[in-house]
Amino acid sequence: MTGRGTLGVAVIGAGRMGADHVRRIHEVTSGARVAAVVDVDAERAKAVAARADGAPVHTDPVAAMAPSDVDAVLIASPGPAHEATLLAAFERGLPVLCEKPLTPDAAAALRVLEAERKLGRRRVQVGFMRRYDAEYVKLKALLNTGQLGRPLMLHNRHRNVASPPGWTSSMLISDSVAHETDVARWLLGHEITAVTVLRPTPSANAPDDLQDPQFVVFETDGGAVVDVEIFVNCGFGYQVQAEIVCERGTARLGDGHALVTNMAGRWGGTIAQDYTERFADAYDREIQAWVDATRHDEVTGPSVWDGYAAAAVCEAGVRALEEGGRVEVELLERPAMYGN
Ligand SMILES: NC(=O)C1=CN([C@@H]2O[C@H](COP(=O)(O)OP(=O)(O)OC[C@H]3O[C@@H](n4cnc5c(N)ncnc54)[C@H](O)[C@@H]3O)[C@@H](O)[C@H]2O)C=CC1
Ligand SMILES: O=C1[C@@H](O)[C@H](O)[C@@H](O)[C@H](O)[C@H]1O
DSSP, X not given: OOSTTOEEEEEEOOSHHHHHHHHHHHHTOSSEEEEEEEOSSHHHHHHHHHTTTTOOEESOHHHHTOSTTOOEEEEOSOGGGHHHHHHHHHHTTOOEEEESOSOSSHHHHHHHHHHHHHHTSOOEEEEOXXXXXXXXXXXXXXXXXXXXXXXXXXXXXXXOSOOOTTOOHHHIIIIIIHHHHXXXXXXXXXXXXXXXXXXXXXXXXXXXXXXXXEEEEEEETTSOEEEEEEETTOSSOOEEEEXXXXXXXXXXXXXXXXXXXXXXXXXXXXXXXXXXXXXHHHHHHHHHHHHHHHHTTOOOSSOHHHHXXXXXXXXXXXXXXXXXXXXXXXXOOOOGGGOO
16 A cells, blocks of 8 residues: 555446545545546546546546555445456455446446456445445344244335436336345345336336336245335435334334424434435444455455345346346355355
């Protein structure tokens, strides 16, 4: 590591998430600095870099990895661009935080997995930030105590205010439900074996041809059933909620985050309007954990295996959406370097 002993991070992709991570690394994270900002749109990269003491700007991710003060890479470009950037970082021996999805499809995820296996050690943390959210962390800790007994069912609700332009029905699964695939696997410690997608009559507020909402059902190899309501044009707020039902009890998260106020004969609170608000603390902890581990030459958190498993489940989910019926998930055996 160079420059005052801090981790020099090249942030690739200066859109919504990349700009937020640049701000985070510059203003919130300790032990790290923004060493480069990269975007195919040079003006966007310049504008974002200007908010981080004018960090160097590039339009080519590979060129951005060359300078000696770049110690690590944070990928926040769109999913289809992740594979090439990951492989380039591997070639340069650089550790990576890669926003979800690791890749949009399982075949690409497998290529990344094979490349990491050849390195013989983990280099990537995948950006499944819910594992760093205080409520999810508490739920996981409670499940680990065994007090609730064996998990039987996990109900999830995932609502966005409005879908971005160009959003397709399959993206509700591959972009949004991708989070629940990870949450379910992580909380339950099971692999997802099959996916079924039910299609309610679309909301009148969904853009034409968008199947929104969807009701997704996972079966797991531990015998649990998981459901996910995904509704990306709910209009009223950004909500992520979950309830786990176990043999001796249940636990629920996501019911309320804001202040509860009493005023003018009413009580209540506000609902977050997007993920940068709802999961602000989780992103802060995620990036800090990555920086801390990387400075100790370690890799922790969600792995390339987790990214591959999520891609395989989402692929099965998209098939279930498009073809109907129950689709089984095809998953390789987990390599030893990714644990049990
Ligand atoms: N963890 C989470 O909660 C969230 C994660 N994401 C993920 O973050 C990533 C970025 O998403 P957004 O910021 O919403 O997208 P965005 O569209 O706002 O920004 C992407 C940026 O990457 C740039 N770009 C495109 N191809 C590139 C390439 N090859 N090299 C460098 N830059 C390139 C674009 O010009 C754009 O500025 C995606 O993988 C997305 O799934 C997005 C939202 C929330
Ligand atoms: O990752 C995310 C977005 O890409 C996705 O589009 C949203 O639905 C999720 O809520 C958000 O966390």
